[in-house]
Every structure is written in C-alpha cells, then in structure tokens.
Amino acid sequence: xxxxxxxxxxxxxxxxxxxxxxxxxxxxxxxxxxxxxxxxxxxxxxxxxxxxxxxxxxxxxxxxxxxxxxxxxxxxxxxxxxxxxxxxxxxxxxxxxxxxxxxxxxxxxxxxxxxxxxxxxxxxxxxxxxxxxxxxxxxxxxxxxxxxxxxxxxxxxxxxxxxxxxxxxxxxxxxxxxxxxxxxxxxxxxxxxxxxxxxxxxxxxxxxxxxxxxxxxxxxxxxxxxxxxxxxxxxxxxxxxxxxxxxxxxxxxxxxxxxxxxxxxxxxxxxxxxxxxxxxxxxxxxxxxxxxxxxxxxxxxxxxxxxxxxxxxxxxxxxxxxxxxxxxxxxxxxxxxxxxxxxxxxxxxxxxxxxxxxxxxxxxxxxxxxxxxxxxxxxxxxxxxxxxxxxxxxxxxxxxx
Amino acid sequence: xxxxxxxxxxxxxxxxxxxxxxxxxxxxxxxxxxxxxxxxxxxxxxxxxxxxxxxxxxxxxxxxxxxxxxxxxxxxxxxxxxxxxxxxxxxxxxxxxxxxxxxxxxxxxxxxxxxxxxxxxxxxxxxxxxxxxxxxxxxxxxxxxxxxxxxxxxxxxxxxxxxxxxxxxxxxxxxxxxxxxxxxxxxxxxxxxxxxxxxxxxxxxxxxxxxxxxxxxxxxxxxxxxxxxxxxxxxxxxxxxxxxxxxxxxxxxxxxxxxxxxxxxxxxxxxxxxxxxxxxxxxxxxxxxxxxxxxxxxxxxxxxxxxxxxxxxxxxxxxxxxxxxxxxxxxxxxxxxxxxxxxxxxxxxxxxxxxxxxxxxxxxxxxxxxxx
Numbered sequence: 163x164x165x166x167x168x169x170x171x172x173x174x175x176x177x178x179x180x181x182x183x184x185x186x187x188x189x190x191x192x193x194x195x196x197x198x199x200x201x202x203x204x205x206x207x208x209x210x211x212x213x214x215x216x217x218x219x220x221x222x223x224x225x226x227x228x229x230x231x232x233x234x235x236x237x238x239x240x241x242x243x244x245x246x247x248x249x250x251x252x253x254x255x256x257x258x259x260x261x262x263x264x265x266x267x268x269x270x271x272x273x274x275x276x277x278x279x280x281x282x283x284x285x286x287x288x289x290x291x292x293x294x295x296x297x298x299x300x301x302x303x304x305x306x307x308x309x310x311x312x313x314x315x316x317x318x319x320x321x322x323x324x325x326x327x328x329x330x331x332x333x334x335x336x337x338x339x340x341x342x343x344x345x346x347x348x349x350x351x352x353x354x355x356x357x358x359x360x361x362x363x364x365x366x367x368x369x370x371x372x373x374x375x376x377x378x379x380x381x382x383x384x385x386x387x388x389x390x391x392x393x394x395x396x397x398x399x400x401x402x403x404x405x406x407x408x409x410x411x412x413x414x415x416x417x418x419x420x421x422x423x424x425x426x427x428x429x430x431x432x433x434x435x436x437x438x439x440x441x442x443x444x445x446x447x448x449x450x451x452x453x454x455x456x457x458x459x460x461x462x463x464x465x466x467x468x469x470x471x472x473x474x475x476x477x478x479x480x481x482x483x484x485x486x487x488x489x490x491x492x493x494x495x496x497x498x499x500x501x502x503x504x505x506x507x508x509x510x511x512x513x514x515x516x517x518x519x520x521x522x523x524x525x526x527x528x529x530x531x532x533x534x535x536x537x538x539x540x541x542x543x544x545x546x547x548x549x550x551x552x553x554x555x556x557x558x559x560x561x562x563x
Numbered sequence: 564x565x566x567x568x569x570x571x572x573x574x575x576x577x578x579x580x581x582x583x584x585x586x587x588x589x590x591x592x593x594x595x596x597x598x599x600x601x602x603x604x605x606x607x608x609x610x611x612x613x614x615x616x617x618x619x620x621x622x623x624x625x626x627x628x629x630x631x632x633x634x635x636x637x638x639x640x641x642x643x644x645x646x647x648x649x650x651x652x653x654x655x656x657x658x659x660x661x662x663x664x665x666x667x668x669x670x671x672x673x674x675x676x677x678x679x680x681x682x683x684x685x686x687x688x689x690x691x692x693x694x695x696x697x698x699x700x701x702x703x704x705x706x707x708x709x710x711x712x713x714x715x716x717x718x719x720x721x722x723x724x725x726x727x728x729x730x731x732x733x734x735x736x737x738x739x740x741x742x743x744x745x746x747x748x749x750x751x752x753x754x755x756x757x758x759x760x761x762x763x764x765x766x767x768x769x770x771x772x773x774x775x776x777x778x779x780x781x782x783x784x785x786x787x788x789x790x791x792x793x794x795x796x797x798x799x800x801x802x803x804x805x806x807x808x809x810x811x812x813x814x815x816x817x818x819x820x821x822x823x824x825x826x827x828x829x830x831x832x833x834x835x836x837x838x839x840x841x842x843x844x845x846x847x848x849x850x851x852x853x854x855x856x857x858x859x860x861x862x863x864x865x866x867x868x869x870x871x872x873x874x875x876x877x878x879x880x881x882x883x884x885x886x887x888x889x890x891x892x893x894x895x896x897x898x899x900x901x902x903x904x905x906x907x908x909x910x911x912x913x914x915x916x917x918x919x920x921x922x923x924x925x926x927x928x929x930x931x932x933x934x935x
Contacts, residue, residue, distance in 0.1 A: 467844075480570060
C-alpha cells in the first residue's frame with residue numbers, strides 16, 4: 163500500500179461527499195426496501211440496480227479491488243470513506259449484496275483467473291446479479307445436511323433439489339450453490355461441492371415466497387434436472403463445505419475484502435430517538451415517558467458499544483484473551499440490536515403500535531415492517547442461537563452442543 | 564461521537580507488566596488467604612511502588628510519570644482480573660484529587676510521598692448510602708484557625724494503613740475536600756466494617772472529635788474529578804473482573820459432567836456465557852473510549868463514556884457473578900467455590916459510585932434532551 167496522506171484523504175472525502183449530494187437519486191415515489199432481502203417489486207429492483215451502476219461508474223465501488231478485473235486497485239481506506247459517506251447521506255443501498263460482499267471477495271480470493279475475468283466487473287456494475295443457494299427447506303442453519311444433488315454427467319453437472327431463502331432469486335444471473343456430489347465419504351461435509359451456477363438454464367425455477375410482512379423478497383429455487391457446465395465447480399469435488407465456510411466469514415464480516423458500498427438503509431438508534439420525540443403516548447411525546455427514556459439510554463449505550471468495538475478490537479493488546487470475539491459476533495450483535503430497536507420503536511406509538519403498513523400508521527408503518535424484517539438478520543446467515551453456539555465453541559472453547 | 568480509541572505504547576507496556584505482576588502476586592490461593600487479613604500486603608505494595616504505579620497519574624514535577632489517568636486503566640484492569648486486594652484505587656483517586664484540587668504546598672508535600680508509597684484513602688460516602696458526592700451531612704466548624712469535624716463516613720477503604728485521607732465536609736454551607744493526616748485521627752475513630760467483597764478492607768470513620776488546622780482544606784472542590792477517577796478505576800476493575808469470571812466459568816463448564824455430557828455443551832449454560840463475553844467486549848470498549856476522551860480533555864464525551872462503561876459494566880458483572888455461582892451447581896453454593904469471589908466483587912463494584920440505574924438516569928438528559 164502506498165503512503166496516503168491525511169490531506170489526500172480529506173480531499174477525497176470532500177470529493178465523494180459532493181458527488182453523492184449532487185447525484186443522490188430523487189424520491190422514487192414508493193417505499194424502498196431496507197436490504198437486498200426485501201426487494202419485492204420490479205420497480206424497486208430497477209431503481210436500486212441503476213443506482214449501483216451509477217455509483218460504480220463514478221468510481222466509488224470496488225475501489226480496492228484489482229484494476230485488471232474492474233476495480234481501481236486503491237487502498238481500502240478510500241473505499242471505506244466512500245462507503246461511510248453513503249451511510250452518512252442515508253443513500254439507497256447497493257442491491258447486488260451477495261456479489262459485492264460474499265461471492266466477489268470469494269472469487270477474488272479462491273477463484274481461477276478466468277472466473278475473475280468473467281464475473282468481477284459485472285458484479286460491480288450490477289450487470290450480473292448474484293444470489294446464494296445454501297439453505298434448504300429441511301436443513302435451516304444446518305448447512306452440512308444439504309441434500310440438493312449435483313451429479314456429474316459428461317461435461318455437465320445435473321442438479322436436482324431445492325434451495326430456500328434465495329434473495330433476488332428472480333433477478334439473479336448466478337448463484338453460489340452448495341450441492342451434494344457424493345453421499346459416501348468420511349462425513350456429511352465431505353460430499354459437498356461448491357458451484358458458481360448460472361440461473362438462466364432449463365430446469366432452474368425460482369419461485370417467490372411471501373414473507374411474514376406480506377411482501378415478496380425471497381424465492382424457493384427448484385432444480386429439476388438442471389444442467390450446468392462442469393467448469394462451474396469451484397475448487398474440486400468435496401471442497402464445498404470449506405469454501406462455504408470461507409463465504410460465511412465474508413458474510414459475517416469476519417474477513418475483509420468486500421467491494422464496499424452500503425448493503426442496507428440502516429435504521430439507527432438516532433432514528434428511534436427522533437421518532438420518540440414525535441410519537442405520542444397518552445397525549446405526551448414518548449420521549450417524556452420515564453420507562454421509555456431508560457430503554458432508549460440502554461439501546462444507545464449498546465449501539466455505541468457496537469460502534470466502538472471495532473476500533474478497540476483493532477488494537478491487538480486489547481484483544482488478547484478472545485481475539486476473534488468482536489469480528490465473529492458482528493452479525494449477532496448488530497441483528498439483535500436492530501430487532502430490539504424496532505420493537506422499541508413500535509412500542510413508542512401507543513395504540514398506533516397495532517397498525518401496519520398503511521396511510522394511517524406512523525411513518526407509513528415502516529417501523530412495524532422493519533421489526534418483522536429484522537428477523538431476516540437474526541435468522542438468516544445462521545440464527546442467533548447458532549451464533550451463540552459458534553461463539554461459545556470457537557471463541558470461548560466450550561464443547562460442541 | 565468520535566469512535567476513536569487511542570492506546571499508547573506506555574499503556575501497552577503497563578498492561579503487559581500489570582498482567583504479569585498480578586498473575587504472579589494474586590493467584591486465587593493468595594486472594595483467599597488474604598480475606599479478612601488484618602493488614603495490607605506490605606511487600607506487594609512496596610513492589611507496586613517500585614514499578615512506579617503510584618506515580619502514573621502524578622505530574623512529572625512532583626516525581627510522577629505524568630501519563631494521566633488513562634494510563635492507570637490497564638493496571639487497574641489487571642488487578643480486577645486477578646481479584647487483587649490493595650489500597651491502589653483509593654490512593655490513585657486521592658492523588659488525582661490532590662493534583663486537581665490541592666494547593667501548591669499540599670501537592671509538594673504529598674504527591675512525592677504518594678509516588679514513594681504513601682497510602683491515601685477517600686472518605687466520601689455516608690451511612691445513608693447516597694451516591695451524591697456533594698450532598699453530605701459531615702460538618703467542619705471553624706474555630707480559631709482550626710476545623711472541628713462532625714459526622715461519619717463509611718466505605719473508607721484500607722483506612723488502617725492510610726497515611727492520609729481526603730474527606731468531604733460542609734464548611735460554611737459549601738462542600739469542600741479536606742486532607743486529614745493519619746495521626747490526627749484518635750484511636751477508636753476507625754472501625755472495620757463488614758462488606759460484601761471480603762477482599763475489600765473497609766472502615767467507618769467517625770469524624771466527631773477530630774480537629775485539624777484549617778489550611779488542610781484543599782484549595783479546589785473538584786468533585787467531578789473525584790467521581791470521574793473513581794468511575795474510571797471501578798470500570799477498569801469491572802472489565803478485568805468480567806474477564807476473570809469468564810475464565811472461571813469456562814474452565815468449569817469444560818470439566819464438569821452431568822447426564823454423561825460435559826455441561827459446557829448444554830446451550831442453557833453456553834449461551835449466557837457468550838452473553839457475558841459480549842457484555843465484556845462492549846463495556847471494555849466504552850472504558851477505553853472513556854480513557855481516550857479523558858486523556859484528550861473532552862470532559863463531556865468522557866462523562867458519557869464513563870457512565871456508559873459503569874452502567875453497562877455494573878449490570879454485566881453482577882450478571883456474570885450471579886451466573887458463575889449458578890453454573891457451578893451445588894459446588895457454587897459453597898464458600899469453597901471461587902464463583903462467590905466474583906459475585907461479591909461484582910456487587911461491591913456495582914454499588915460503589917452509582918449502579919446502572921443511577922448512571923442511566925444521569926445519561927438521559929445528556930443523550931435525549933439535546934438538540935440533534
């Protein structure tokens with residue numbers, strides 16, 4: 163990494179800040195989703211895809227990815243500044259989340275050169291949307307139990323089975339797919355293989371699932387004798403479990419290398435405090451209720467603790483006993499905090515807490531919807547309960563449950 | 564809010580030395596052997612003095628290292644980690660109090676002595692148990708250049724070993740800080756108290772009958788410094804104590820079996836242990852953030868961070884101690900089990916200088932009632 167001066171960084175910060183304020187998309191006239199998991203209509207999808215392309219073309223996405231594949235080969239700190247600016251200005255998120263944050267860094271880390279040539283640039287430009295095929299209807303968080311089969315037949319693999327919770331499944335061109343190539347082997351893990359699988363082939367059928375919010379966002383993807391080229395296999399047969407674990411470290415933010423850009427329209431505790439000034443309980447602003455005040459202070463404390471943890475964990479001397487505790491708990495802490503924040507936001511509204519997405523609801527029912535959607539964070543990518551097991555076992559060294 | 568945390572080379576060195584020192588000098592057998600001890604561990608105190616720890620926060624012109632309170636944190640943390648009992652906390656708060664409120668000649672007399680091992684003790688709290696440092700009953704009546712004291716202080720730690728005390732008293736309806744020398748306290752005015760943390764040597768100090776020259780009043784009355792320094796040290800002790808509690812829990816969960824399984828494999832025990840770990844990670848981040856803000860002289864941000872550290876830490880440590888006892892099962896109910904040492908330490912720390920409800924209540928206007 164070249165030496166970057168504080169002056170250069172400040173200049174860059176000003177540059178991105180003014181670009182984003184000049185190019186901020188205007189209000190689309192419909193409620194935007196909060197994350198890629200909630201993209202439910204074509205107009206939502208197209209709006210977000212166009213926005214990602216514009217940000218990439220302006221040079222503010224994939225800045226630290228290699229130039230030869232479509233990035234800019236710059237120090238990570240520049241991307242971090244651009245990403246922070248997107249968050250500060252409360253801009254729409256980059257919808258190709260799986261490509262940018264999971265599949266992309268994985269391909270850069272472990273893929274063949276031709277894979278990098280083929281996929282990386284179109285991930286950044288949102289030309290190719292990616293989805294993930296890990297979970298199955300019968301397996302939930304237990305990825306090792308995946309039953310979806312991939313059988314080698316000449317130059318192809320033939321896929322049969324189904325994957326669930328495929329966000330953006332209806333829009334995706336590629337899927338990172340975990341499938342079983344063998345049922346023998348030393349363990350259930352040994353028979354798993356990892357594919358960069360095309361979605362637009364005969365026999366692949368993503369069917370939208372209606373969520374608890376009533377909206378659509380996820381698919382169940384069915385594979386019926388779907389033939390994909392054999393060179394879609396990543397690594398060799400049987401390495402699927404290990405590659406999936408590497409993918410999860412990107413997903414959980416335990417490893418760096420993501421393209422950058424915000425992945426959600428993050429509601430934060432300040433939004434809840436602001437709501438507490440407006441929402442009325444028994445004729446008074448909720449922020450005057452002593453019990454609510456106490457809950458708000460607790461959540462602000464928790465939220466600041468989360469913000470500060472990264473800075474502290476980067477000081478090795480202050481992370482000696484359990485060095486991986488902070489990076490490995492990011493998803494658990496963030497998603498659980500968000501769920502409780504949304505619960506509190508709903509409770510600020512008096513009897514109107516019982517409304518749902520509608521004109522009469524406070525903020526159009528956004529908070530109720532956010533609360534329901536927050537379960538995607540506490541369930542997806544390994545439930546909070548599984549996260550507790552993982553932390554207990556891999557960070558604290560407790561025996562397996 | 565700036566989320567920056569600065570950790571200096573000096574802090575890193577102190578952390579290393581303190582971890583090594585406390586592990587060596589305060590294994591749990593030593594902690595237990597010192598419960599209800601009738602005097603402090605003089606040899607260990609001497610070694611701490613030689614390491615320069617009493618001068619960390621003392622300005623260089625008075626013989627100290629001039630590193631500020633933020634550099635005391637790694638030392639206090641490790642004392643907490645190993646449940647060490649010593650007059651360190653009280654002495655450091657007393658010296659910090661002299662630094663900010665003392666008169667020049669008081670600093671010149673006492674600070675070099677502290678650096679070479681003189682012990683100080685704070686006499687602030689009274690029998691009503693109030694945490695409001697400036698709402699007290701103790702009086703000092705002026706008569707012919709002397710102050711006649713009246714009232715009672717409690718939770719005066721290591722008072723029997725102290726060379727001087729900093730006492731809060733009302734003088735002409737103003738709350739002041741007063742230095743009282745050991746030899747000015749008549750026999751019998753110090754009485755040992757029974758407190759929940761048996762590693763603590765706590766005393767009641769009866770002020771009635773004590774008379775001191777009026778020039779022993781400190782020049783300033785900086786109660787904020789007293790509170791901040793105390794909160795910082797207690798939070799550091801809590802941070803270390805939480806780490807110690809987790810190690811104690813994890814060790815037992817990995818060896819004890821029930822129903823043919825090592826009990827750490829049961830999620831009912833594993834998941835709360837992870838909660839304690841994450842609480843520690845959070846409160847420790849607030850702690851070092853507070854230290855950073857104090858070092859750079861941002862009192863408002865430091866205050867928010869300190870109260871967050873103490874609030875989050877108090878409830879987390881109390882929970883950790885509580886669960887440590889429970890998770891040890893029948894053994895946990897016995898005096899022999901070390902879990903009780905952490906629970907007792909946690910409750911002491913929780914109820915000194917404000918528990919979580921107290922600090923959360925003080926945080927409310929700071930966090931909720933300011934524009935933006």
